Amino acid sequence: MFVVYSGDLPDPRRIRQCPGVRDVHRISDDFKLVSSQWKQGRSTVTAGEVDFGPRDFQWIMGPCSVEGEDQLESVAAFLSSQGVRMMRGGVFKPRSSPYSFRGMGLEGLNMFRQVADRHGLGIVTEVMEVAQIDAMVDHVDVFQIGARNMQNFNLLEAVGKSGLPVLLKRSMSGTIEEFLQCAEYIYNVGNERILLCERGIRTFESAYRNTFDVNAISYLQARSHLPVIADPSHGVGLRRHVADIGLAAVAAGCDGLIVEIHPSPDSAVSDRNQTLYFDQAEKLIDAGRKVHALRSSLTL
Ligand code: PEP
Numbered sequence: 001m002f003v004v005y006s007g008d009l010p011d012p013r014r015i016r017q018c019p020g021v022r023d024v025h026r027i028s029d030d031f032k033l034v035s036s037q038w039k040q041g042r043s044t045v046t047a048g049e050v051d052f053g054p055r056d057f058q059w060i061m062g063p064c065s066v067e068g069e070d071q072l073e074s075v076a077a078f079l080s081s082q083g084v085r086m087m088r089g090g091v092f093k094p095r096s097s098p099y100s101f102r103g104m105g106l107e108g109l110n111m112f113r114q115v116a117d118r119h120g121l122g123i124v125t126e127v128m129e130v131a132q133i134d135a136m137v138d139h140v141d142v143f144q145i146g147a148r149n150m151q152n153f154n155l156l157e158a159v160g161k162s163g164l165p166v167l168l169k170r171s172m173s174g175t176i177e178e179f180l181q182c183a184e185y186i187y188n189v190g191n192e193r194i195l196l197c198e199r200g201i202r203t204f205e206s207a208y209r210n211t212f213d214v215n216a217i218s219y220l221q222a223r224s225h226l227p228v229i230a231d232p233s234h235g236v237g238l239r240r241h242v243a244d245i246g247l248a249a250v251a252a253g254c255d256g257l258i259v260e261i262h263p264s265p266d267s268a269v270s271d272r273n274q275t276l277y278f279d280q281a282e283k284l285i286d287a288g289r290k291v292h293a294l295r296s297s298l299t300l
């Protein structure tokens with residue numbers, strides 16, 4: 001068992017002499033448990049039968065929004081043909097406008113679960129509020145916390161207590177320090193299964209939707225032991241560039257990619273401009289595996 005003590009520290013030499021104490025570490029980071037100062041080496045996070053970590057690069061692919069059974073079936077069949085084991089798809093969608101499609105809700109989640117089970121896939125889906133957790137927990141493999149909820153501390157603690165793995169997205173204006181403190185909220189209630197996700201930040205540049213912060217991949221892995229996933233879809237927001245940015249993230253050493261795909265992207269109900277066709281996704285997977293193999297063979 002470990003105990004985190006913050007505030008004015010007693011002399012660590014005295015604590016070390018107490019019965020039952022094996023070791024005492026002084027961790028200067030504000031985020032103690034997710035810090036690489038506390039735990040050296042990279043953690044592996046298991047979600048269902050899928051491992052995320054240094055030995056297990058993972059792909060998470062699927063539509064921005066769950067739209068119906070035909071769409072789910074088509075994506076799931078494609079993913080299993082590619083050896084991808086995790087499928088994404090939102091049933092509760094945070095939308096900038098209240099008039100946009102806001103998701104199929106629990107009906108969509110039940111449909112998603114059935115289709116995913118038929119194809120042996122795990123589900124990553126966003127939870128937007130504490131009240132949704134109980135109804136979702138038995139149908140989900142990884143809870144996604146969206147960028148807009150990164151600092152929703154009550155939600156972070158509640159998903160932490162749900163016991164499911166959590167994919168935590170960095171907010172569009174969140175610093176690395178803030179991001180890691182948010183992960184700490186989840187870890188601190190006893191949930192170690194956290195995936196950090198860089199999904200682009202808002203800068204002065206308006207040519208693309210967000211600016212993908214490739215620095216964050218390498219930097220997060222230095223400051224934290226948790227796996228780091230990259231989201232090039234929201235990171236650049238333009239289909240033409242998603243594969244390039246995804247490959248850049250793989251070359252930078254990320255532990256997995258989350259990418260939006262759709263059987264007919266131009267009719268997707270959300271995020272169609274950044275959503276890949278299946279043939280583009282297939283090329284990205286193939287290239288990504290090659291870049292990952294090359295990267296793994298290098299010692300930098
Ligand atoms: C999404 O994954 O579709 C999404 C809404 O992402 P983000 O929270 O990063 O904007």
Ligand code: MN
Binds near residue numbers: 065234260271
């Ligand atoms: Mn999206």
